[in-house]
Amino acid sequence: MSVLKLVGISKSFGGTRVFENVDLDVEKGDRIAILGASGSGKSTLLRCINLLETPDAGSIEIGGTKVGSAGRSGLRISERDLQALRLRAGMVFQQFNLFPHMTVAGNVAEGLSTVRRMSRPDARTRAIMELARVGLADKADAYPARLSGGQKQRVAIARALAMDPEILLFDEPTSALDPALVGEVLGVIEQLAEEGRTMLLVTHEIGFAYHVANRILFLAEGGIYESGTPDEVLKHPRRPLTQHFLKEHKRFQF
């Protein structure tokens, strides 16, 4: 069953093309890792899916319904449809973007009470449940400033999960972390993958992508340059830019 379908998505910034005519079909339970050199448009593609960036052209279907309509300057969408779309696609950011003036539980409960109109006590109960899932129930009443980077990112994941999204979008979730803290966040993502969640993951952790993803997209030259199973793309890349990218990544491995 198709959860998300992108057809002919294009995006440019001030005349500079990021990508053009990208098609992507995401099935339920897919774990898709998006790789590519910096500037290849990985994050922009992810941000186009929940319309944090507006694509210049193309259409997005989520859960079988088309999002917005084609307008003069790209996709047009009502505020209500936009909200519905974002509730179906949860996003985790590279910089966590936790709300610093709310406690950890407050961060996770915010969407439940403000958007889903849940009562505050119910929202808090649900928030603590989600925090337990990422191993942080004991930090419920702490403020984000008191957490490590890895803990912050796990809270951000709990915040996204609380909204019951059908698809999770991870935008370089470990790139802002100390190497020692990467493991705890990847562990949570792996656990979500094992639960059968649908996810798109922009990452530089190639080893992790190999183990967790069922499909790899390699972005280059303004589009999906090569795609396939982890074995196909990461072990036996066919095209030169993919081969070069992987070789560069292996340069300092031992």
Added chain:
Amino acid sequence: MYEWDFGPVLAESGVLLAGFRNTLELTATALAGGLVVGLLLALARLSPRRRLRWPAGVVIEVFRTTPPLVQLFWFYFGLPIVVSVEMTPFLAAALTFTIQSGAFFAEILRAGIVSIERGQWEAASAIGMRPHQTMRRVILPQAVKRMFPSMMERSIELMKTTTLVATVSYADLLFQANELAQKTFRPLEVFTLVALVYFVAITCLSGLGSLLERRFARSGEFAA
């Protein structure tokens, strides 16, 4: 050598106290009204709608760039001529200082709002929050805390500027002091006392501000 004698002044201190009460009343009214007006002006100025944006800009700029005394005279003497309304000294003063401090608060708030990182907007919209919800729940609380010291400064400035209302015969502390000075022939003592009253009142106000600021810091939301 001048011989200080506070006796006659202190004997009539009730006059000054009444003036002080009026000063506080005006300051509190202008402060409360100014915060509301300031918030509305700031939101209008940041609105994507041009029809809201530019009138707010005009009000803010007019009240920031004209002397408060001129504004006060305009409301007290001018407005009753332009539109036939009864104007009392208090009403004119309250109007002037509400809008005037609103204009300054608007600029402070606007600066605070735009200083909040884009990621906060993105995170809120990613969990489905609408722009007005994001503003109320995520952006404004952070902006107000960030701008608190500037707003405190502006409030102190406001309390001092209200002394101008003596010119339209509103019986504030300074107006009463003038009366008392003429009555007792002790202007030096009267104005020394008045300065002391302002000093104590404003020191208390800013002490309260620092206390609040420390409480914000203790909530731990600012990275140590």
